[in-house]
Amino acid sequence: MILEQITEPKQIQALTVSELKILAKEVRSRIVEVVSKTGGHLAPSLGTVDLTIALLHLFDPLKDRIVWDVGHQAYSWKILTGRNAQFDTLRQYKGLSGFTNREESPYDAFTTGHSSTSISAALGIACARDLNNEQGHCIAVIGDGALTGGMSFEALNHGGHLQKDKFIVILNDNEMSISKNVGGLQKYMARMLASKSYNVLKKQVWDFSYTLPANIRRSFIYGAQKLEESMMNILVPNIIFEDLGFKYVGPIDGHDIEQLLKIIKRVKNFMVGPVLIHIVTQKGKGYPPAEKNSELFHGTGPFDLKTGKQISDGKQTWSELMGSTLITLAQKDPKIIAITAAMTAGTGLTKFEETYPDRFFDVGIAEQHSVTLAAGMSTKGLKPFVAIYSTFLQRALDQIIHDVALPKLPVVFCIDRAGLVGEDGATHHGAFDLSYLNFVPNMIILTPSTAEELSAMLFWAASYQEGPVAIRYPRGTAIHSSVHKSLTNFNPFPAIIHSNKGKIALVACGDAFFTAEAVHNLLAKDKIPAQLIQLLSVKPLDENTLLSLASTCNYIFTFENNAVIGGMGARIAQLLATEPVKIINFGYPDHFIAQGKNSELLDEIGFTPNKLYKQIVQTLNE
Known part of the structure; x- marks a missing residue:
């Protein structure tokens, strides 16, 4: 067992490619073994094992700071940076966090848990590095889902403007939408774009342009850029990154360790400003049940290791209750709309999406947009229900205040996971929603304790038109009361x-x-x-x-x-x-x-x- 011999990441640098491939299999087995008992984010972490090994083979994680977006794909990072012996305590009381955490390990460059933060954080580290006259690379690893968050594009825009050397963004594309493009031609293009000769030639052409008269230089530069852009538009996807100021390399097979090492090593050694490396991976790689149903195994509870069958009591959750009640309401009122931010299953809206696909909107990891989208809909007479976890809704506080509460728009906020959420820890506890909504004028905040009360509140909120309503409810099994609260003539205000x-x-x-x-x-x-x-x-x-x-x-x-x-x-x-x-x-x-x-x-x-x-x-x- 190679894994058992790895006690610190620098040992990975001495391994051969064949040994690295064996190590990848062993790490995947270790992840599946532990998560089957503790629960956790299985599919994302299985997809980044090969990338993790490549990064640790090529970089010094104490000098070269690597920031994992969200951190839910960093289980292999934990295992290979000195925490394998503790990995059985993942997400357990006084054990390892399910996300990266600076207090847990010096190898964790940034404490994470929410998405779309890695590029900003890594860019900030790069700026500090240069101001402190330090060495090393700064690397952000971000998934295609997290890239839907607006903060990611703000950071890309700023990073392209600053043009920091030794600043790398690795886009982990695990939706397989461009998997067909990972072939021989694209591998050749990736190698070419990362090659020293190509970039020296590009610089020489650019330097030559300065010898030309100003009026000719403009035409020359425009023509050269169009020629390069035309070639890349034909052969390389996502030209937008080049437009933002990043050198684009990819797409690359994220499970081909040998190819990863070649490309990342080339990128590491040239100085052309910020670089974006586009890799394609498969969620759940190496564990068939997770490969077949990556959404189910994105964030999972304990499961049977052999079959992948989830261990559940089968009782209705608060999220499922909200979703089923909303379907009932939507049957009666065609103006009811459901909105969520990349949490369709988590917020109980899967069946709503199946039943009313035209009235369901998953905006991706873009909570701010979801709130103002709902505000716009409500100005045209629709009745939006925005279902978001408490910990994620706090990211849209300005939109709640400015775009919904100020104009008194009748948007309903279904605040899932209010209160403690157990093993997901500090970044995910819904501990603050009463506090951050209490000071907002025109806001009504309702707090059910039973399933019947939640249903009654949803019915009441569906007809309320005087302003926003927030309904907060916990994670887990919905509690039913022996005293049924009537859905008609319900008044939530008297104690x-x-x-x-x-x-x-x-x-x-x-x-x-x-x-x-x-x-x-x-x-x-x-x-x-x-x-x-x-x-x-x-x-x-x-x-x-x-x-x-x-x-x-x-x-x-x-x-x-x-x-x-x-x-x-x-x-x-x-x-x-x-x-x-x-x-x-x-x-x-x-x-x-x-x-x-x-x-x-x-x-x-x-x-x-x-x-x-x-x-x-x-x-x-x-």
Whole structure:
């Protein structure tokens, strides 16, 4: 086993090509073995094994900084940069992160988790390198999906303008849309474009142009550029990168290690400003189930290693419930539109897309665009439902404020994965949406705790035309209530009073209500009466009920699955600031929460019924 002998990346530089190919197989086996137990981003990481090995064979990852976009394709990077022995802890509590993380390893050049950031980050590192008079290459690895994010093009535009040497962008095209182009002619063109002789000749032609009179020089340069562009348009795709100021090389078979080494080595050794290397890979490479269904294995839970069959309890998730309810609404109202940002399956909209393909829009990884697209639709009388994970929606805050809330457009935001999301960790926890939406005027924020409440809120929001509505719900299995909330005559604004006895009150929203309910039961066992209040609407608040509590209670304890700063409890404290009642907020602390099972993370931050109960009792006894 070659892999077992690799303890640091510099050992890879001494391997032969045949040994590198064996290493690639061993790394893929290791990834599949671990992810089948831990879950994770399998297909993307299997597709970049050969590229990872080529980069580590040619570069020093401490001097040459390599930035992986998102980081979900960097499992082989973790394995080969000294973390193989720990790889079984991937995405586990106090284990390895599922993404690159500077605190985890000096080989991780940038902490990632969201897409479309790598080119900006690598360009920033390149600028700092030059200002610090340092050496080394700066390399961004980005997938074709992440390239749909506008930030990527902003960075490409700026990178082309700066013309930094030793700055390389590797475009990992894993959609196979141009796989037919990876043939002999294209391999020849890739080698030619990366060759020293071609680039010396190009420079000589350019230098020669300066000897010509100005009026002739312009025509000469224009003709030469058109000749080169015509050749490349015939033989090479994506001429746009050349127009942006990058030297384009490719497309290259991303699973041909020998070819990768030849091309990347050539690019490494010439100085022609920024270079974009276009490689074509296959998601799930080396594991047949993932090759056949790369979307399913993009981000997967545990699965059977032999068959690839997913391990699931088969219960309906919150996302699936949202999607099925939206189909029901769309059957009645032809103006209802569904929008998502590269998360069709993740947000439960797969069946909606199949049922209403003309009323479904997946905009790619472009959250800002999705929000303003919805705003434009709503000005023409359509009713857009924008389904995006909480952690990704925060990328579109300006569009929410300026393009939707300011003009009071009736867009519905279905905020998936609100609260902790377990093993995906700090970059993906939906810990801030209540905070970043609370300060937005004209915004209504609803927080269901049960499946029935979510359905009722979606029905209500479908007919609301006075402005935007945000409905936040957690990841995982939808909780059904024995008390069905009617879909007709539903009013989300009055608080639900589950208990009205006692001099203390427990006020909760969303799925944090069940935590508050459990605390209420523990207090009852100690014969400590407490009022139990559930808020379906966080904005607007039921001010009458809260003011009534302030006049009858000594303490109000709030419960929410969101950061305490700026959340529901903070708004209640602000509302009741002049009242004599004492308000104590329970939620997420003012630090980023790492990965692990939700039960482990909640216990760590003290957000469990037993720990909260003890805090309340201690407070009452002070």
